[in-house]
Amino acid sequence: MSEKFSPTLRIGDLNDYIAPSQGCIVSLKGLKATTTTKQDKIENQGKAALPIKPSQTEPVKISLKDCLACSGCITSAETVMLEKQSLVEFLSNLESGKAVIISFSAQSRASLAVHFGLSPLQVFRKLTTFFKSLGAKVIFDISCSRDLSLIEACNEFVTRFKQHHSSDVEGRNLSLPMLSSACPGWICYAEKTLGSYILPYISSVKSPQQAIGAAIKHHICQKMGFKLDNVYHVTVMPCYDKKLEAARDDFVFSVEPQGEDGPEDYASLMVTEVDSVLTTGEVLELIQLKSVDFKALEESPLDRLLTNVDEEGHLYGVNGSSGGYAETIFRFAAKVLFGNEIEGPLDFKTIRNSDFQEINLEVEGKTVLKFALCYGFRNLQNIVRKIKIGKCDYHFLEVMACPSGCLNGGGQIKPKAGQSAKNLIQSLETVYMEDIFVANPFENPLIKDLYEEWLGEPGSEKARRHIHTAYHPMVKSIAADLHNW
Numbered sequence: 001m002s003e004k005f006s007p008t009l010r011i012g013d014l015n016d017y018i019a020p021s022q023g024c025i026v027s028l029k030g031l032k033a034t035t036t037t038k039q040d041k042i043e044n045q046g047k048a049a050l051p052i053k054p055s056q057t058e059p060v061k062i063s064l065k066d067c068l069a070c071s072g073c074i075t076s077a078e079t080v081m082l083e084k085q086s087l088v089e090f091l092s093n094l095e096s097g098k099a100v101i102i103s104f105s106a107q108s109r110a111s112l113a114v115h116f117g118l119s120p121l122q123v124f125r126k127l128t129t130f131f132k133s134l135g136a137k138v139i140f141d142i143s144c145s146r147d148l149s150l151i152e153a154c155n156e157f158v159t160r161f162k163q164h165h166s167s168d169v170e171g172r173n174l175s176l177p178m179l180s181s182a183c184p185g186w187i188c189y190a191e192k193t194l195g196s197y198i199l200p201y202i203s204s205v206k207s208p209q210q211a212i213g214a215a216i217k218h219h220i221c222q223k224m225g226f227k228l229d230n231v232y233h234v235t236v237m238p239c240y241d242k243k244l245e246a247a248r249d250d251f252v253f254s255v256e257p258q259g260e261d262g263p264e265d266y267a268s269l270m271v272t273e274v275d276s277v278l279t280t281g282e283v284l285e286l287i288q289l290k291s292v293d294f295k296a297l298e299e300s301p302l303d304r305l306l307t308n309v310d311e312e313g314h315l316y317g318v319n320g321s322s323g324g325y326a327e328t329i330f331r332f333a334a335k336v337l338f339g340n341e342i343e344g345p346l347d348f349k350t351i352r353n354s355d356f357q358e359i360n361l362e363v364e365g366k367t368v369l370k371f372a373l374c375y376g377f378r379n380l381q382n383i384v385r386k387i388k389i390g391k392c393d394y395h396f397l398e399v400m401a402c403p404s405g406c407l408n409g410g411g412q413i414k415p416k417a418g419q420s421a422k423n424l425i426q427s428l429e430t431v432y433m434e435d436i437f438v439a440n441p442f443e444n445p446l447i448k449d450l451y452e453e454w455l456g457e458p459g460s461e462k463a464r465r466h467i468h469t470a471y472h473p474m475v476k477s478i479a480a481d482l483h484n485w
Contacts, residue, residue, distance in 0.1 A: 213273025279411025
């Protein structure tokens, strides 16, 4: 599998942090996939070599949904077919006259800003000019839906914390620690490898990518007068794993007939929240493909319906280059549960390495909240082991598959010649919050409108239906288990 995906989805790299299945169990045209281990090679040494006729089988195309349905990796080939998640498909939909809506992540803006030597705000305005010149209708900001996901996660954590301290023993044992759910690489690893024992601890809140997909397809399209069957929603993300997330069956819904036009227009229509995902690197490739002088582009006004931009034109959002889950939930829980309103920046302490940091809240000399940032699978596996044996004393963990978090996603623009990866990450962290005001998600007027017009209130039945999801342990076949054993 391509190295562009996070380590959890690759098998080619022997230095990977996890121990994935070494063979594909998917039967292709009746033939089982096989792999040759080092032991096989040793045992076969010295044996007479027999002539082997070349196979005449046709090339096999693997879909993204196959990748989430198998118990191990679907293929060890270098390239995975991403037919519906490509620039070609994106340009095809632009040319078809569909209403193309693009949602940009803050991490992707930061990567392009460092590459071109601009501010994230300048990049966003120039991207608006660029994509609208290609035919896109609207450009949105995933920082907006991130605020929505954060609010739902805050509500979920407080509920779990109270349940943990209730008299319900069963609920208490499965409520904490709460693990963040925004990273699809981590979710895929948990479903395939860890199974049902870890899934109850994972937050049910959708990632910001899927939250904005739900908001657009369930609410904003109707508000803007777009027909669902004519809308093509694209996100620009720092991570290739997001392509897999968008392809999950959990994020496809059927449209019920509505009004007089419903039965004819929307009968049996299946709608995907996010139709396609482009990485930051693919956007740069598109800019180069169109021979555009990006720095010379004019800056267009931002579309404010789902974009965190104030009256003066400044961007706003939360701290935290991987979504700010730990910091936002920590502040909220401290205030709601213990009446402790924390002002100023939080002081995270580095524990094992820079990718594992923690912060505690003490009340009367007793630790009442213990949160951590857990990035990369070396750190994650330690936490998973502790949870499995009941020795994890954290209340919440912000989990990301990639070391250094989302700014270091496999879809980001690579270092320039002579630039180290470490220096690039430092530049990204510096630029990420440049010209961006830190704001409380609960005060976001756009999110207040979404609750008022659509969801009701945090944790409501409608919010749970549209902004929450479920996870499913992937059951391995007997053949796969025997093979791995």
